[in-house]
Amino acid sequence: MGGGATGIGHATAEHLARAGHRVVITGRRATALRTAADELIRSTGGTVDWLVSDVTDPDTAEATVGEAERRYGALDVLVLNAGGPPPGRVLEVDDKQWQSAFELLLLGPLRLARLALPAMAARGFGRVVFVTSTAVRQPQPDLAASVVLRSAVTxxxxxxxxxxxxHGVTVNCVAPGPTATERRRQILTSRAQATGRGYADLDGEDAASVPVGRAAHPQEIGAAVAFLASAAASYVNGTVLTVDGGRTETI
Structure with missing residues (x-):
């Protein structure tokens, strides 16, 4: 479970733990992961462990999967979730930023999938869920790196x-719309700085663009991921589950 210390990753870990999964959350900050795991254990009564792992570092992927399997055996569910790159329009993103975002959003998750999927197939069961964004279906100009690379992930x-x-393995994407996380605050702050408008105005305008009138709670995204990870979703495969309150306008 990538990015499990906060936001969507943490909410997904909570849903999976409540459903009876033995959960391993990963991320780059040991203190935050330890705190998050302790909180999840208290709130769910489930088995939750943590591993420090940087999805952009090629050397850590095999070690992370290997350690998770050593502790708990077979890896049945892989949730590939990472924070987004800094906002920027398509010609404003320089080569270094493109490369960094490429490692974070595409190459790193594919390394983990490459390690996990063959073993899942050999056992005849597996669930892989990529957490992407509705921007892959309705591009947002100031999120160029996310739009381009999450489209490739899709x-x-x-x-x-x-x-x-x-082989009994499903692979799907969950595409969140605006969600009340630090990532959303980062995007709105960047827009406020770029336009000279107030953060509160942009926050309200963004919420008003959603038919339900608000940003999602992370738990609502986590519930969608947990569904795709369940036995009930055995015939859902190769799809993008959009969780955005109805904002995406495509049919």
Whole structure:
């Protein structure tokens, strides 16, 4: 469970722990992970462990998967969740920023999938869920790196879903809309600085663009991920589950 210390990752870990999964949350900050794991254990009564792992570091992927399997055996569910890159329009993102975002959003998650999927297929069961964004369906100009690279993630997930389905493994994406996390605050702050408008105005305008009139709670996104990780979703494969309160306008 990537990015499990806060936000959508933490909420997803809570749902999975309540459903009876043995959960391992990962991230870059040991103190935050330890605190989050302790909180999840108290709130769910489940088994929750943590591992320091940087998805952008090629050397840590194999160690992370190997250690999770050593502690708990087979890896049945892999949730690939990472924070987004800094906001910026498509020609404002420089080469270094593109490369950093490429490692974070696409190459790092695919490394983990490459390690986990063959073993899932050999056992005849597995669930892989990529957490992406509704921006892949309704692009936002100031989130260029996220739009471009999460679109590539969506394509990769589709390819994987077709390859591994016959072995009892499903691969899907959850695409959140605006969600009350630090990431959303970062995006709105960047827009306020770029336009000279007040944060509160942009916050209200963003919420008003959602038919339900508000940003999502992280727990609402986590519930969608947990559903796709469950046995009940055994015939849901290769899809993008949009969780955005109805904001995306495409049919």
């Amino acid at each position: 394509a990769a997930a589709k390819l994987l879903s077709r390859e591994f389905a016959v």
